[in-house]
């Protein structure tokens with residue numbers, strides 16, 4: 127890589143530190159925990175899946191602020207209690223706190239089905255944790271997201287599957303709209319294949335070049351872009367005049 131991307135990430139780190147946003151370090155902690163030997167149990171996998179679903183097509187700051195409420199609403203992700211509960215209860219509890227999204231009805235309606243797929247995986251592979259570390263994150267995510275897969279989860283596309291993996295401590299990136307957009311503006315995508323796949327490949331190179339984990343690079347760029355946090359490299363009105371990484375941008 128020609129540019130000094132370590133310098134770019136250092137600038138972003140300093141920017142976020144100075145701004146003192148209430149940044150969400152949950153994924154970074156999960157990755158650190160796994161690195162230090164932690165395994166994630168079934169409830170924690172459901173938690174990872176639910177928070178991934180809730181991240182779909184909405185701003186994240188309210189979800190982050192309401193973590194404790196969400197954990198309580200979902201009975202601390204006790205699978206039996208969730209399965210025994212009418213899904214309308216979850217929709218009502220989320221929507222009443224403005225924590226829904228466009229797909230929330232379908233997401234909650236299919237949650238029990240998704241838990242049954244996780245149970246099937248546990249039965250076949252011994253544990254969900256053994257399953258999610260068997261292959262690279264992009265391959266495991268494809269197994270969750272691809273309709274033809276025996277382990278396909280409903281309402282989970284490729285980016286949300288990656289987010290679920292991140293929530294259980296797998297070091298990868300979620301190629302959501304913010305990440306894809308800033309990768310493009312920084313000239314990091316060549317446009318020769320699927321943008322999501324290209325983000326995954328490029329972040330491997332950025333991680334190797336900078337020494338930062340993939341999740342940390344995602345953390346820096348995502349908080350820089352996202353509404354409720356930096357909101358600098360935003361969709362319609364990027365604030366290029368005050369952008370601290372302008373020298374790295376091709377825009």
Ligand code: SF4
Pocket residue numbers: 308311312358359360364365366369370371372375376377
């Ligand atoms: S210069 Fe503008 S387009 Fe480029 S990264 Fe900064 S805010 Fe985004």
